[in-house]
Each structure stands twice: as structure tokens, then as C-alpha cells.
Amino acid sequence: MTAAAPAAGDVRTVRSAGMTRWLRRNSWVVSLYVALAALFAFTVALKPGYGPTDFEFLTLAVITIVLAAAAQTVVVISGGIDLSVGPVMAFTSVCAAALMAGTDDLGAVPVVAAVLALGLGVGALNGLLVHWSGVPDIVVTLAMSFVWAGAALLVLDSPGGASAPWLMSLIDGSLLIDWVPRALVVMLLAIGLVWIPLRRSRLGLSMFAVGSDQLAALRSGVDVARTKVAAYTIGGLLAAMGGVALTMKTGIGNPLPGPYTLDGIAALVLGGVSLAGGRGTMAGPIAAAFILALIRIDLVFLKVNPDVSTVVQGVILVAVVMVGALVELRRKRP
Secondary structure (H helix, E strand, C coil), X not given: CCCHHHXXXXXXXXXXHHHHHHXXXXXXHHHHHXXXXXXXXHHHHHCCCCCHHHHHHHHHHHHHHHHHHHHHHHHHHCCCCCCCHHHHHHHHHHXXXXXXXXXXXXXXXXXXXXXXXXXXXXXXXXXXXXXXXXXCHHHHHHHHHHHHHHHHHHHCCCCECCCCHHHHHHCCCEECEEEEEHHHHHHHHHHHHHHHHHHXXXXXXXXXXXXXXXXXXXXXXXXXXXXXXXXXXXXXXXXXXHHHHHHHHHCCECCCCCCHHHHXXXXXXXXXXXXXXXXXXXXXXXXXXXXXXXXXXHHHHCCCCHHHHHHHHHHHHHHHHHHHHHHHXXXXXX
């Protein structure tokens, strides 16, 4: 009896130490979710009638931004950046809407599969061009953003097409309880199905290694070129998911790219993903996207000029980048 007590105490000590290390590693993300909870409480205080329907509208507004941020996160972690995410979302959205117009529910299934495959191909092409050209990622993807924006206009020169009713119903309403929107569940499932296996795979570890130190990763036997192309390919898949979500949300395809590239980068930066690469997670950008959306909503409730929300968002991002730079400098000090 007495011999088992120290062993149980040791287990509790190990668990406590493990939890402490986890909190230290993920302190920024934990802080974001605490801030999100506080901001949500503030929103409810501003509008006491804020209920499940309002939260559903918030989730519908955020789902495309979260998927844009997720697409960008995979690329940035590997040490790159993709400025074509918004146009790729528009391109895949109009492709889905154009192909689903006039089809039945069953016919929409292969359309969705084909559009997701198209996203993979688009992402792979972006990655291969970055690798083959040797030109910085930001230049190549900026150029490709015009290509995909033009391709979207070639498919549909104005909003049109259609979405299958069953697709739209996937993100309409709530699931089990009123405060759990279907859109939130679909969003988390879409990201989880890509991120969780990737994070636990050798490819995922290689992406973090390449983003942290490309030369060290190369000397450790990591195929840097293949890893970076794979990151862009997966980013293209997530961007295509965002395009399909756009069609699901609106019921049509819109060839205009919208602000999704910049909004995704904003959520990524606030979410704690290092623009230098090698560090970050999906949980941070998800919370950040909700925080930025709630800030805009609260400013509307406070009857503040809507243009001010853009200024506030910029100030927040500048502050986050400065804090991140200071933290990075402290880490590098001997």
C-alpha cells in the first residue's frame, strides 16, 4: 500500500510538468481563446439579445476566412507564403457553381471531388513554379493570383451558377444544440481531416523543419523541394475547400476574389503563426478569425464608423508583429 503511493505521486508530478510545458508552448493560443471568450461575453453585454442565430451568422461569415488562413498556414509553416489564396478560392468557387448548375444532388458529389482535385493541382502548380523559377514565393504567387483571378472571370464573368441543396443544408442551422452551428462543425471537420494526419506525419514534421532552418533540414536528409511543393499542394486543397464553402454559403459562384488573402494573413499573424516559418498551429488562426470578426461586430454595435474597424485591425496586427519580434529577439539572446 505504502509503496504505491510514491508511484502515484510521481505520475501526478509528471502529468503536472507535462501540462506546464504544454501551456508554455501554447501560451499564445491559450491566451487567444481566453480573449475570444472575454470578447464574446462583451458582445453579449453590448447586445443582450445576442443568441444562437447571431452566432450562426458569425460562423458563416468566418468559415471562408478560417479556410483561407488554414491554406496560408500550411505554406507559411514550411517557410513560404501564398498571395493567390483569395483568387484560388474564387476560381474553385465559380468552377463548382458552374458545374453544379442544372445537376441533381447526386451529380454534385463528383463535382465537389473534382473541384478539390483542382485545388490540389493549382497548389502543386504554384509550388512547382516557385521551385523551378527560383523567384521568391511572394513574387510568384502574386503573379499567379492574377492568373487565377482571370481564370475565374473566364469561367463566370458575373456571379452565377448554383449550389446543390444538400451542400447548402450542410452549413444551415445547428447540430444537436442551438449553440453549435453546422457551419462550425463542417469547418472544424474540414480542417481536422487535413491538419491532424499532416501534423502527425513525416511530411508535416519535414514542413516544420524546412520552415525552421532549410539548410539544417537539407543536411538531415529532408527533400526540401518536395516538401515545399507538398505544402503548396495542401494549401491549394484547403483553398479549394474555401471555394466550395463560398458556393455553399451563397448558393452561387462569385468570380471576384474578395479580401480572403489579406484576411487570412491577418488571422494567421494574430493566431501566432510565425511568418519566418517553422512555428504555428491551426488552433490559433481559428480563434483569431473569430476575434477579428467579433471586433468588427462590436464596433457596429457601438455605432463606430465601419472604416475604423480596418484601422483597429491594422493596429492590432502591428502590435502583434512587434510583440512577436521582441519575443523572438529574447529567444535568440544567449
